Amino acid sequence: xxxFKSLSNVLYVDLTRKTFWVESREDLFSKWLGGIGVATQLYxxxxxxxxxxxxxxxxxxxxxxxxxxxxHLGSKTxxxxxxxxxxxxxxxxxxxxxxxxxxxxxxxxxxxxxxSDRPIYLIINDGKVRFRDGSIxxxxxxTETVGRILREVSPGPGHRAIMRIGRAGEKLVRYASVITExxxxxxxxxxxxxxxxxxxxxxxxxGLKGFTIPDISTYRAVYNEVYELAVKSPAMKKYxxxxxxxxxxxxxxxxxxxxxxxxxxxxxxxxxxxxxxLAETVLAxxxxxxGCPTACIHIAALREPYPExxxxxxxxxxxxxxxxxxxxxxxxxxxxxxGFLKLLDAVEEEGLDAISTGVVLAWATxxxxxxxxxxxxxxxxxxxxxxxSYIKMVRNIVIQPNEFYRTMALGVDEVAKKYGGLDYAxxxxxxxxxxxxxxxxxxxxxxxxxxxxxxxxxAYSMDQELLAAKKPLPTPQEAVEKIIEEESxxxxxxxxxxxxxxxGIYKPEMVEKCFKPLKKEVSAAELKKLGREIWIEKQIxxxxxxFNPLELRxxxxxxxxxxxxxxxxxxxxxxxxxxxxxVVNLSSKLK
Numbered sequence: 001x002x003x004f005k006s007l008s009n010v011l012y013v014d015l016t017r018k019t020f021w022v023e024s025r026e027d028l029f030s031k032w033l034g035g036i037g038v039a040t041q042l043y044x045x046x047x048x049x050x051x052x053x054x055x056x057x058x059x060x061x062x063x064x065x066x067x068x069x070x071x072h073l074g075s076k077t078x079x080x081x082x083x084x085x086x087x088x089x090x091x092x093x094x095x096x097x098x099x100x101x102x103x104x105x106x107x108x109x110x111x112x113x114x115x116s117d118r119p120i121y122l123i124i125n126d127g128k129v130r131f132r133d134g135s136i137x138x139x140x141x142x143t144e145t146v147g148r149i150l151r152e153v154s155p156g157p158g159h160r161a162i163m164r165i166g167r168a169g170e171k172l173v174r175y176a177s178v179i180t181e182x183x184x185x186x187x188x189x190x191x192x193x194x195x196x197x198x199x200x201x202x203x204x205x206x207g208l209k210g211f212t213i214p215d216i217s218t219y220r221a222v223y224n225e226v227y228e229l230a231v232k233s234p235a236m237k238k239y240x241x242x243x244x245x246x247x248x249x250x251x252x253x254x255x256x257x258x259x260x261x262x263x264x265x266x267x268x269x270x271x272x273x274x275x276x277x278l279a280e281t282v283l284a285x286x287x288x289x290x291g292c293p294t295a296c297i298h299i300a301a302l303r304e305p306y307p308e309x310x311x312x313x314x315x316x317x318x319x320x321x322x323x324x325x326x327x328x329x330x331x332x333x334x335x336x337x338x339g340f341l342k343l344l345d346a347v348e349e350e351g352l353d354a355i356s357t358g359v360v361l362a363w364a365t366x367x368x369x370x371x372x373x374x375x376x377x378x379x380x381x382x383x384x385x386x387x388x389s390y391i392k393m394v395r396n397i398v399i400q401p402n403e404f405y406r407t408m409a410l411g412v413d414e415v416a417k418k419y420g421g422l423d424y425a426x427x428x429x430x431x432x433x434x435x436x437x438x439x440x441x442x443x444x445x446x447x448x449x450x451x452x453x454x455x456x457x458x459a460y461s462m463d464q465e466l467l468a469a470k471k472p473l474p475t476p477q478e479a480v481e482k483i484i485e486e487e488s489x490x491x492x493x494x495x496x497x498x499x500x501x502x503x504g505i506y507k508p509e510m511v512e513k514c515f516k517p518l519k520k521e522v523s524a525a526e527l528k529k530l531g532r533e534i535w536i537e538k539q540i541x542x543x544x545x546x547f548n549p550l551e552l553r554x555x556x557x558x559x560x561x562x563x564x565x566x567x568x569x570x571x572x573x574x575x576x577x578x579x580x581x582x583v584v585n586l587s588s589k590l591k
Contacts, residue, residue, distance in 0.1 A: 003211040003518060007034065007066060007108040010042070013122065013129055015198055016056060016114030020129040034065020034108055035497035036091060037534045039080040040541070042111055043089060049544055053084035054172060054197035056115040063109040064099045067496040070213065071514050072226045075099055075289035076497045083189040085174040085411050086430035089541045091451050092191050095289035095499065096184035101161035104207025116199040123153060125206040134201035141167050141349050147182055150204050157208065159290065164202035165192045166351020167398050172196050173409040175356035183287060183297055183319035187353045188453060189431065219517030226514070229505045230293050239296035239501050240286065244322035245275025254467065254564045256438045259330045260384055261362035262426050262557050265437050269335025273325055282337060284317060296501060302341045318345050326435025327358025332365065333384030343387045346394045359432035360412045361390050367421040377404035423556040428452065437558065439463030439565035440473065444576045445483050447552050450538040455500050457487040467564050476576035480583065484535065491534035492527050539584045549577040
């Protein structure tokens with residue numbers, strides 16, 4: 001099959017009517033490439049302005065692109081939906097096998113519409129969608145168990161992906177995740193709650209089809225060139241050897257590692273939960289996403305004794321990286337590797353986003369110590385480092401035994417507004433942040449980023465580069481321009497889509513070269529222009545949904561705790577927000 005025609009197929013699934021159909025959307029894929037570019041346009045078509053994120057009018061869109069199954073590290077699936085955490089257009093990215101499964105099933109995108117009247121799961125295979133009763137799976141805590149069961153329903157060859165939710169999604173926790181292949185996640189912004197509201201327990205995708213590359217000889221040369229960079233470049237070696245867990249000691253050394261609810265930038269036990277120490281003591285193996293030779297997924301082995309059974313042990317395998325190490329270790333004052341892994345395992349079993357969960361737990365710990373909430377609400381007495389109490393709290397966020405935990409399930413912003421302690425409730429646009437406290441550019445990027453993520457523009461690296469070069473901070477206006485420029489280019493990378501760990505490989509000239517064997521002539525300059533256009537499209541949607549950068553809350557705590565650049569000046573950040581607002585308004589008028 002022709003690579004572009006198969007990419008242009010969009011599968012629509014209506015959960016309300018239990019129907020499906022396929023449309024050729026060459027109009028979208030020819031202009032917007034794929035991934036986030038196409039998903040943004042599909043969102044515009046499908047989601048009305050005032051849609052309830054947990055209502056049937058919301059959609060879950062999964063999109064891949066021209067590099068999926070073609071070039072190395074083309075391993076990401078882009079999910080787009082309206083977030084139940086903050087009510088804005090949102091996106092979440094995941095690796096694993098889902099991208100290749102969708103692509104080799106013959107689709108460039110899947111649009112999940114409506115809501116089921118009963119728990120179901122979907123099997124997408126051989127050009128069909130089967131709607132299966134999911135009642136027996138509803139309420140299962142262990143996402144691994146769900147995965148094992150679902151693997152049995154689609155035996156045989158092909159690229160197969162299983163995307164499913166845990167109990168957190170079923171209970172509509174606003175930061176519930178969707179797990180894929182056990183060790184990868186659509187983690188941020190509550191896609192799991194969207195699945196739960198739709199009564200959708202899981203999606204199984206099996207890809208058996210193929211497609212032809214127009215210019216195979218040119219393709220082989222480019223393929224080999226990218227492969228050499230992927231396995232031999234220093235940046236990719238870092239991801240293979242220690243993964244992002246290497247950030248723990250690096251950030252701690254410059255006092256940029258969030259600790260005990262961002263009250264400090266350094267953790268006295270950082271060495272015990274560092275990537276280096278984990279590799280020495282608990283690392284069991286490395287795993288790669290489909291289509292990637294790097295193998296950056298690091299999996300720890302946790303050895304636990306069976307109760308009252310001496311000399312008998314069970315082994316659990318738990319994937320870790322920098323973000324859960326920050327959110328569930330340093331930011332909670334946990335210096336025990338086993339304690340961290342046990343807490344992370346509880347979070348994974350329930351299907352929660354590790355980042356948001358850790359930030360909510362950190363706020364609760366501080367609120368308890370300040371007397372704002374009591375044991376009556378918490379049903380335990382948390383203290384920094386007490387992973388056993390945190391595990392109880394994780395279960396209660398899902399079970400929701402009282403009003404306090406029902407509010408905790410809405411995110412740190414909502415629980416702090418109701419109970420107090422808003423000054424140390426760390427969220428940006430109601431989204432709990434990733435694990436960096438590097439300086440003002442990072443804070444600005446969290447406030448204005450279209451994905452609400454540290455990976456929108458990687459501004460934490462910009463702060464660190466300025467520090468290493470001993471350069472002064474740019475003006476607020478220069479900072480915004482720098483952030484927008486990088487974020488605009490990343491719209492291209494996530495439209496291809498490729499893993500953002502490979503951003504050092506897929507520079508504009510390399511992307512241009514990689515398109516040549518596909519007989520798609522596109523210049524580096526045209527790609528940059530398209531990236532900016534996709535970025536503007538996303539801003540217009542967010543503004544239409546009520547986003548206003550001039551009214552954003554900046555957590556007081558992040559303005560009090562010193563960064564490597566010192567204490568961040570709120571006026572500097574506010575000036576940046578004013579300039580950003582001006583840029584978006586002008587860009588929208590010119591469009």
